Amino acid sequence: MSIWSYANSQLRDLVAYEPGKPIDDVARELGLDPREIIKLASNENPLGPSPKAIEAMRATLDHAHIYPDGGGYYLREAIAKKFGLSRENVVLGNGSSEIIEFVGHAFLQPGDEIVVSRHAFVIYKLAAQLFGSSAIEVPDPHFAHDLEAMAAAITPRTKAIFVTNPNNPTGTLVTQAEIDRFVARVPENVVILFDEAYQEFLDEPSDTIKYVRQGRQNIVVARTFSKIQGLAGLRIGYGLACPELASILQKTREPFNTSAVAQAGALAGLLDEGHQQATRKLNREGRDYLQRCFASLGLKYVPSHANFVLVKVGNGKAIFKALQERGVIIRDMDSYGLPEWIRVTVGTMEENTRFIRELNHFIAAPATQKVDKCH
């Protein structure tokens, strides 16, 4: 008998999440100099962390022998203050991916269902599978969440429904009016998780936190320090929920799920508005540039509200490989059922122009003459 026959059966079909390829892996495999490689594959902040966050993290290293504050007092206090909430509303996660998993731990059992949009972040489906539940995928016209259809897809087995806004990997947005209608329609026994990993990139952000403030009991708003804060390597994010729901989620986490270094970096980063503004500005300029270039190259793209763009290139896997050999890492969209598309993260202007120059090598000849126009 294989040990597999004793393991939880749902794990057999579980396919691990495929992350953006690390720079060092590509350097090793292709014999390239890591300093020559750029990674535009995981929606990281090209400016890096806030210098204030780096300083705060360094200061914690002398105390690395002491366990972190598992309750995350100062960070939760600061997050609560920022949103007009109280500490009891805030749950820290080892990345906001862990907040998603908490919802699974707390609400999902074998045979249950979650509802997701067709091309939403794949982690929800993986989390559901981990708990023996299944995902109902709702079609997404023009790559946007169809919240009406998602609410209509709820069955008596549905325990949670996930809304990614803006969505990854499509970059699309749902409006405040759509959100309000949706929240009014979803029954209170179904947990709605608003995944707002890219919310800070929006010029006019929607407001879902008002529902937490109002005490609506089935809402979790998940945010992360991995994206605009540039702390992806630290693994820290948070969920906002009414005190009852937050206390349920708290019970599912490990006692020291976020490190002292991560908490310190996140706290200093949260308070550094200037760094976030600079990131937003760089992102807006880079995204405009990329979208202009795609248009002049005759490539179809989905206008993005986040720090990446989904663009149709023909054979996504082939372009991914070809670019990788030239030291540019992007993401093919095979695993999202979009083999003709790639997703590219907005980098620094230097990185963006290099990506476009390299991409230009691999797309149809007539278009290549047009590429200069986007500069």
Ligand SMILES: *Cc1c(COP(=O)(O)O)cnc(C)c1O
């Ligand atoms: C990046 C991302 C996250 C956050 O991941 P972390 O675990 O916080 O690094 C969550 N949701 C979406 C949609 C993302 O793209």
